[in-house]
Amino acid sequence: MGNILEEFWYGNINPQEQSKESNRAIKELIKLMGRNRDRLHDSMTAEQQETLEKYDDCVNEMYGLIELEIFSYAFRLGGRLMLATLMDSGEDA
Template sequence: MRGNIIEELHYGNIDPQDRGYSPKGPAKKASDSLDDLEEKLTEQLAGKNKALFLRFCNAYAEFMGESELDTFITGFHLGARFMMDTFLSNDAPFESFLEG
C-alpha cells in the first residue's frame, strides 16, 4: 500500500473479499460440498424442477450476498464504535488512585 487507507480504498487497492479459503479448512470443505451437490442435482433434474432449482440457487446466492454486505457493514460500525469508546471515552467503573 502506498498511501493512507482512504486513498487506497479510492484507488481500489483494498478489497476485503480478496481472500480465499484455507485449502484444508472447514469453509473450503463446505464450499466444495455445496458445489458438488449443486452440480449433481442440476444433472439429475430436468424441465421445471431443474429451472426451479436453479432459480432457488440464484435467489440463495443473492440473499447470501446481501447478508454478507449487512454483516460487513455491521462489523464496520461495531469496530468504529469500539474505536470511539476507546479513544473518546474516559468512563471506567473505578476511580483512578493516580489522580488526586
C-alpha cells in the same frame, strides 16, 4: 492511513473473498456444496434445472444482502470501539 483507504476505494480490499480464502473449513464446504449441487442438477429435468437456477439466484442475492448488513454493522461497531478507545481518559491504566 491513506493507502488502506485508497485500496478500499479501488476495490482492492474485499473482506468477503479474504474470509473464504483463509478459512480451510469454508473452502471445504464450498467444494462439497458444489459437488452436491452438480450431482443434483445433473439428475433433474430441464424444467427442474431452471427452477434450481432461479432458486440459486435468490439465495445468492439474499446472501449478498446479509453480507452487506453484517459488514456495515461490523464496520460501525469497529468505529464505535475505536472512538471509545480514543475518548477513554486513561484513568484505568
